[in-house]
Amino acid sequence: MSEQKTVLIVEDEKNIVDILRFNLMREGYRTLEAYDGEDGLNKARSENPDLILLDVMLPKMIGFDVCRTLRQEGNNVPVIILTAREEEADKVLGLEIGADDYITKPFSMRELIARVGANIRRSAMISASSAETSMPVSGDLSINTDSHQVYRAGKAIDLTQREYELLTFLASHPNKVYSRVDLMEQVWNYGYVGDDVRTVDVTVRRLREKIERDPANPVYILTRRGAGYYFSV
Ligand code: CA
Numbered sequence: 001m002s003e004q005k006t007v008l009i010v011e012d013e014k015n016i017v018d019i020l021r022f023n024l025m026r027e028g029y030r031t032l033e034a035y036d037g038e039d040g041l042n043k044a045r046s047e048n049p050d051l052i053l054l055d056v057m058l059p060k061m062i063g064f065d066v067c068r069t070l071r072q073e074g075n076n077v078p079v080i081i082l083t084a085r086e087e088e089a090d091k092v093l094g095l096e097i098g099a100d101d102y103i104t105k106p107f108s109m110r111e112l113i114a115r116v117g118a119n120i121r122r123s124a125m126i127s128a129s130s131a132e133t134s135m136p137v138s139g140d141l142s143i144n145t146d147s148h149q150v151y152r153a154g155k156a157i158d159l160t161q162r163e164y165e166l167l168t169f170l171a172s173h174p175n176k177v178y179s180r181v182d183l184m185e186q187v188w189n190y191g192y193v194g195d196d197v198r199t200v201d202v203t204v205r206r207l208r209e210k211i212e213r214d215p216a217n218p219v220y221i222l223t224r225r226g227a228g229y230y231f232s233v
Helices: 014-026 037-047 063-072 088-096 109-128 161-171 180-186 198-211
Strands: 006-010 030-034 051-055 079-083 101-104 141-144 149-152 155-157 221-224 228-231
Touching: 006 014, 006 037, 014 030, 014 109, 030 037, 037 051, 037 063, 051 063, 051 109, 063 079, 063 088, 079 109, 088 198, 101 109, 141 161, 161 180, 161 198, 161 228, 180 198, 180 228, 198 221
Parallel strands: 006 030, 006 051, 051 079, 079 101
Antiparallel strands: 141 149, 149 155, 221 228
């Protein structure tokens, strides 16, 4: 690793923190730890980590509130939520409040390290790739790729980082249909996807709610039944 990256671990179970710290350090990461939500939020603000591993059930402030607060403050640090169980509601809520990813406990360390790496690389790629300024898009939708701002009829639309990436990816390949597995690989940078393709559906639904006039009858991001999603022009 050319430049050492810092991972902030926000988790109240000390044995999990110890295992995470050990494995992340072995992979060349610097780690910071916080054992409650308030301290996690403070360290996220003051230490500027490259990624946050965020437990949900935490003393003082739950993980969802930590993530929501950071996003409200305009902080786009990649956040991976650590969910205690395979709970659909937790995953959906996590993605809706702007988390980039989630991983279910008990997790395989190999999987977690892969996700940490993928999310840090993706975030670095985005900050480096602001060469193109404006993307031709459909109807009254426009994207400024310098400011990462999306407009509909001249009105700014507030998207999460992931929603923005999904939209720009699809819009830059108009009318090409991508399966959910394709999108997991291209937009989420995952080699292994398993049943996580549901993440794509949730993100598409959120995106439609924001960019479409009538989310139930979308005109931009369309579904090709049994095949996937595409940006229609
Ligand atoms: Ca906990």
